[in-house]
Amino acid sequence: MSNTPTTQTRIADSFGSQGLMKTLGASLVFVGEGEVHIAMPFSLALSQQQGFVHAGAVTSIVDSACGYAALTTAPAEFDVVTAEFKINFMRPALGTRFVAVGKVQSAGKLLSVCTGEVRAFTDGATAYKVVAMMQATVVNVRRAG
Amino acid sequence: MSNTPTTQTRIADSFGSQGLMKTLGASLVFVGEGEVHIAMPFSLALSQQQGFVHAGAVTSIVDSACGYAALTTAPAEFDVVTAEFKINFMRPALGTRFVAVGKVQSAGKLLSVCTGEVRAFTDGATAYKVVAMMQATVVNVRRAG
Amino acid sequence: MSNTPTTQTRIADSFGSQGLMKTLGASLVFVGEGEVHIAMPFSLALSQQQGFVHAGAVTSIVDSACGYAALTTAPAEFDVVTAEFKINFMRPALGTRFVAVGKVQSAGKLLSVCTGEVRAFTDGATAYKVVAMMQATVVNVRRAG
Amino acid sequence: MSNTPTTQTRIADSFGSQGLMKTLGASLVFVGEGEVHIAMPFSLALSQQQGFVHAGAVTSIVDSACGYAALTTAPAEFDVVTAEFKINFMRPALGTRFVAVGKVQSAGKLLSVCTGEVRAFTDGATAYKVVAMMQATVVNVRRAG
Numbered sequence: 001m002s003n004t005p006t007t008q009t010r011i012a013d014s015f016g017s018q019g020l021m022k023t024l025g026a027s028l029v030f031v032g033e034g035e036v037h038i039a040m041p042f043s044l045a046l047s048q049q050q051g052f053v054h055a056g057a058v059t060s061i062v063d064s065a066c067g068y069a070a071l072t073t074a075p076a077e078f079d080v081v082t083a084e085f086k087i088n089f090m091r092p093a094l095g096t097r098f099v100a101v102g103k104v105q106s107a108g109k110l111l112s113v114c115t116g117e118v119r120a121f122t123d124g125a126t127a128y129k130v131v132a133m134m135q136a137t138v139v140n141v142r143r144a145g
Numbered sequence: 146m147s148n149t150p151t152t153q154t155r156i157a158d159s160f161g162s163q164g165l166m167k168t169l170g171a172s173l174v175f176v177g178e179g180e181v182h183i184a185m186p187f188s189l190a191l192s193q194q195q196g197f198v199h200a201g202a203v204t205s206i207v208d209s210a211c212g213y214a215a216l217t218t219a220p221a222e223f224d225v226v227t228a229e230f231k232i233n234f235m236r237p238a239l240g241t242r243f244v245a246v247g248k249v250q251s252a253g254k255l256l257s258v259c260t261g262e263v264r265a266f267t268d269g270a271t272a273y274k275v276v277a278m279m280q281a282t283v284v285n286v287r288r289a290g
Numbered sequence: 291m292s293n294t295p296t297t298q299t300r301i302a303d304s305f306g307s308q309g310l311m312k313t314l315g316a317s318l319v320f321v322g323e324g325e326v327h328i329a330m331p332f333s334l335a336l337s338q339q340q341g342f343v344h345a346g347a348v349t350s351i352v353d354s355a356c357g358y359a360a361l362t363t364a365p366a367e368f369d370v371v372t373a374e375f376k377i378n379f380m381r382p383a384l385g386t387r388f389v390a391v392g393k394v395q396s397a398g399k400l401l402s403v404c405t406g407e408v409r410a411f412t413d414g415a416t417a418y419k420v421v422a423m424m425q426a427t428v429v430n431v432r433r434a435g
Numbered sequence: 436m437s438n439t440p441t442t443q444t445r446i447a448d449s450f451g452s453q454g455l456m457k458t459l460g461a462s463l464v465f466v467g468e469g470e471v472h473i474a475m476p477f478s479l480a481l482s483q484q485q486g487f488v489h490a491g492a493v494t495s496i497v498d499s500a501c502g503y504a505a506l507t508t509a510p511a512e513f514d515v516v517t518a519e520f521k522i523n524f525m526r527p528a529l530g531t532r533f534v535a536v537g538k539v540q541s542a543g544k545l546l547s548v549c550t551g552e553v554r555a556f557t558d559g560a561t562a563y564k565v566v567a568m569m570q571a572t573v574v575n576v577r578r579a580g
Contacts (some may be wrong), residue, residue, distance in 0.1 A: 018164050018248035020199035023168060047164035054165035055227050056205025063201050083401055084427055086231040086376055086521035088548045089543040106525040107566060110400070111373055111429070113523045113568060115550075132579055133540060133548060135521055135570045137374055137427060139401070152385060229572055230545055231376035231425055231521055233403045235396040250381040250423060255545075256376045256518055256574070257421060260405075278395060280376055280425045282519055282572060284546070292477035310489035313458060337454035345517055346498050350491025372490050376521040428486035 011036070011068050012055035012094040018064070026061050028068075036068040036105035042096050053093035055132075058100075058118050062087070062134045065102030066114040070138035073107040083111070091095045093131045095120030102134075156181070156213050163209070171206050173213075181213040186240050191251045198238035200277075203245075205262050207232070207279045210247030211259035215283035218252040223285040228256070230281035238276045240265030241287035247279075293312030301326070308354070309378050314405050316351050318358075324394035325371045326358040332386050343383035345422075348390075352377070356404035358428070360428035363397040368430040375426035383421045385410030392424075401427045445470070446503050453499070461496050463503075469539035471503040477490070477531050488528035493535075493553050497522070497569045500537030501549035505573035508542040513575040516524075520571035528566045530555030537569075547573045 008031050015021060015028045022039070024046060029038035038061045040053075041047070047053040063082060070080045102116040116134035153176050160166060160173045164185070169191060175182035183206045185191070193199040208227060215225045233248075247261040261279035298321050305311060305318045310326070314336060320327035328351045330336070330343075338344040353372060360370045392406040406424035443466050450456060450463045456473070459481060465472035473487075473496045475481070483489040498517055505515045537551040551569035 014194040017192075017194045018199060019189045020202055023190045024201075033447065041186065044164045049159040049162045054163060054209075056169075056201065056208050057165055059204050059208070060199065060201025063204070064199075074146075082234055084231065084233040084374070084403075086229065086571065088229040088541075088572060089227055089550055091545065106523075106565070108525065113374075113525055115568075130231045130541070133550075135523065135568065137523060160351060194381065200319065229519070229548075232426065233396075233427060234405055251378075251420070253380065258380055258519075260423075275396070278405075278425065280378065304484040307484045308489060309479045310492055313480045314491075334454045335458045336578075337452075339449040339452045344453060344495065344499075346459075346491065346495025347455055349494050349498070350489065353491050353494070354489075372524055374521065374523040376519065378519040379517055 007031070007072055011071060015068070020060060020120055021064060024060060029099070031068065031072065034069055034073050036065045036072065036102050038041055038065045038100045040098045043094040053098065055089055058093050058098065058132050061085055061098065062100035062102060062118050062132060064138070065100040066116045066134060066136040067138055069102035069104050069114050070107070070112040073104050073112065074140050077143055079143050080138045081141055083137045083139045085134050087134040089132050091129060091131050093120060096123045097121045110140055112140070114138060135140070146250060152176070154219055160191050162283050165205060166209065169202055169205060174244065176213065176217065179218050181210045181217065181247050183210045183245045185243045198243065200226040200234055201244065203238050203277050204232055206243065207245035207247060207263050207277060208252055208281070210245040211279060211281040212283055214259055215245035215257040216254070217268070218249050218257065219285050222288055224274045224288050226286055228282045228284045230279050232277055232279040236274060236276050238263070238265060241268045242266045253274045255285055257285070259283055291360060297321070297362055301361060305358070307326070310350060311354065319389070321362065322357065324359055324363050326355045326362065326392050328355045328390045331390045343388065345379055348383050348388065348422050349377055351388065352390035352392060352406040352408050352422060353426070355390040356406045356424060356426040356427055359392035359394050359404055360397070360402040363394050363402065364430050367433055369433050370428045371431055373427045373429045375424050377422055377424040379386055380421050381419060381421050383408070383410060386413045387411045400430055402430070404428055442466070443506055443559065446506060450503070455495060456499060459492055459495060462576065464534070466507065469508050471500045471507065471537050473500045473535045475533045479494050479526045483503050486502055488533065490524055493528050493533065493567050494522055497535035497551040497553050497567060498538060498571070500535040501551045501569060501571040502537070502573055504537035504549055505541050505542070505547040508539050509575050512578055513535065514578050515573050516576055518574045522567055522569040524567050526564060528553070528555060532556045532559045545575055547575070549573060
């Protein structure tokens with residue numbers, strides 16, 4: 001699917017129907033050709049035992065960002081499914097807001113390879129720290145119906 | 146840390162202080178030497194766009210299960226942090242209840258390697274399907290204080 | 291493809307045509323349904339800077355073992371290609387002989403997930419140490435011709 | 436270790452003592468601060484069953500490139516060991532010459548995260564295709580002696 005207004009709408013609709021994204025307080029903030037950003041404010045509801053954001057929440061938003069990035073470059077009649085990913089956590093997820101950036105690195109007929117990162121921002125600062133890096137494999141699956 | 150009642154208590158306390166586990170509705174169901182299980186019932190609050198459980202929720206519980214498994218074999222004065230993991234999603238996370246099983250495969254002084262899987266159960270059935278498999282690297286870090 | 295004599299022959303022929311396996315001194319030692327073993331004796335030609343076997347040689351044999359394991363369970367008209375893998379190195383590859391064991395964990399129509407490990411043996415001992423663990427995604431691709 | 440002439444020499448010496456790099460016909464072509472390149476010409480001695488370069492050979496050079504990249508940013512008294520990596524193979528390794536590029540993305544006291552790619556070149560052309568992408572975790576280990 002090319003990155004038309006239709007793609008934008010389709011991704012926004014899909015994102016809106018993800019219960020987990022709502023539960024995590026995440027929002028879709030950018031959809032471009034081969035690149036999608038998802039933001040998530042800090043909340044104690046997302047914490048691990050030391051009060052930082054749990055690796056699972058960090059992972060959830062960057063997984064979705066990679067999947068939707070892959071959808072922007074998938075053929076029109078296909079949906080995408082994450083086959084697998086690998087993620088490194090470089091530092092504690094400390095911040096007031098997190099932005100996951102997913103990018104398509106290689107878009108094949110069947111499989112896409114995406115990379116993602118999660119950036120931690122602190123209120124009032126423009127700089128960010130990358131807290132996690134992902135490399136993911138996404139499968140194109142023909143849409144039913 | 147050996148798998149003494151103290152370890153059990155320490156893990157239960159740590160788990161209880163994870164905001165994300167509460168948000169996901171997850172509970173700690175087994176702590177053994179080198180093995181930890183975490184359960185999570187299905188909820189629409191955890192869904193992806195097709196109504197299955199989101200890969201991020203599946204990942205969150207098996208990441209925690211692997212981390213706590215590593216803690217059962219870590220030296221007493223150490224905490225653990227997930228450095229990275231890789232996870233494959235073999236089928237849609239369809240079921241009424243999910244159990245993540247994390248196991249230590251190799252416990253080094255500095256790094257442990259764990260494997261994990263997430264099992265999907267359906268009410269009334271005893272069989273399960275493995276929906277995801279993880280391989281994780283966990284770091285021992287000396288406790289502050 | 292089911293694990294018939296034909297599969298055995300097909301895998302032996304394919305293995306025999308891999309220049310790298312010959313270069314590494316590797317041999318195919320077991321082909322079963324969903325499981326393949328490849329052996330490689332120690333050689334200085336495979337070393338890293340400290341004289342142990344290089345992670346790349348260890349990886350090469352377990353990648354091939356996983357790929358061939360996936361081939362034993364792939365439909366008859368399909369070949370397999372490794373899409374990606376993740377590998378942990380738990381200890382130095384010290385030994386006189388290494389055996390890579392690849393196993394199919396989940397065989398889908400399109401993708402298989404395999405796990406592998408590399409065992410280090412020392413002459414005269416029957417015990418071994420696992421020096422590396424792999425989790426791999428293998429794609430079924432329709433054979434040309 | 437900072438990227439002084441000493442680092443350059445140390446990496447060249449280490450590379451020269453890797454039996455596997457010689458066996459694969461690989462050479463060290465660039466050492467910069469946080470970035471190392473390793474080249475390898477095509478040879479049938481490196482092939483898989485279809486005549487392309489085997490994923491294991493591709494992986495070996497990019498693993499070494501990532502490890503040496505990490506060494507350029509490690510503290511002076513430390514060596515490095517690859518703890519684990521993940522690699523995607525995006526297309527067949529077809530070409531006359533391959534260059535693995537390893538880069539440090541995050542250099543911690545204990546662990547570094549590196550990314551790598553393998554570029555396939557064809558004689559007479561200046562363009563290249565990326566055939567594989569790696570994300571690796573490298574550990575700093577204090578040098579003995």
